[in-house]
Amino acid sequence: MIIKTAKRIHISFVLIALLIMSVPLLSMAKTKPIKIPAKSADYEQEKLTAKEWFDKGLSASSYAGGGGNAINAYSQAIRLKPDYTEAYYNRGIAYSYLGQYSRAIEDFNEAIRLKPDYTEAYNNRGAALGRLKQYQRAIEDYTEAIRLKPDYALAYNNRGAAYNELGKYGYAIEDINEAISLNPNDASAYNNRGIAYNKLKLHEQAIMDYSLSISLKPNDASAYINRGFSYFLSGNTKKGCADAVKACKMGYCDLYEIALEKGSCR
Secondary structure (H helix, E strand, O other), rough: OOOOOOOOOOOOOOOOHHHHOOOOHHHHHOOOOOOOOOHHHHHHHHOOHHHHHHHHHHHOOOOOOOHHHHHHHHHHEEEHHHOOOHHHHHHHHHHOOOHHHHHHHHHHHHHEEEEEEEHHHHHHHHHHHOOOOHHHHHHHHHHHEEEEEEEEOOHHHHHHHHHHHHHHHHHHHHHHHHHHHHHHOOOHHHHHHHHHHHHHHHEEEEEHHHHHHHHHHOOHHHHHHHHHHHHHHHOOHHHHHHHHHHHHOOOOHHHHHHHHHOOOOO
């Protein structure tokens, strides 16, 4: 039996990494950490400069669960230097990782106001808008990012993902083709193009793209879910079940549970 319905196929909007900012992680790692005596922590923190708070934000962002501390540090940097473009940008990323997309957009707005040609800020504001399902506005931001940087593979990929959400699969494939030509090693681009092919009922092409995505990023459950879904739709329940089981072992069991319910897997 072929599965007729399944949980909505996942599309990944990719955010630019913090490390493209003016203080690369490797450089920061070579500097001495800021030491604050326990007995006078508040006093010592008052003496920190905006740049030192910014570095603390970068440090907090580098470990799991550090988003809140990063936001606090960037906020201190902005308090001391209200036109600190990179601090607004990085705080926007931190808000995005915490799912606070409206606040992220506010920070990206400010970064763009201070630096109108801030390509990455347009891309990341587009990603935040996409998370809020404001796909047309997201496309406008990706388009501006591409205008500023015509070889910006990530913006093409993200714009293609937004077109997927609007059902404009031809446009999506065109954009993602360009993204892949610029960066052939981005697993998410193959995954997103596979989604477009799947929606156009071109299941063999979708499966090929999902397989390429998996070869580049073997631990990405979404590509196994999507490929499994395409296998089911094309009538190959054996391979569909294998992918569903693989995704379930990674902690994502929705497709497998639906397959069990439909009698497609045992």
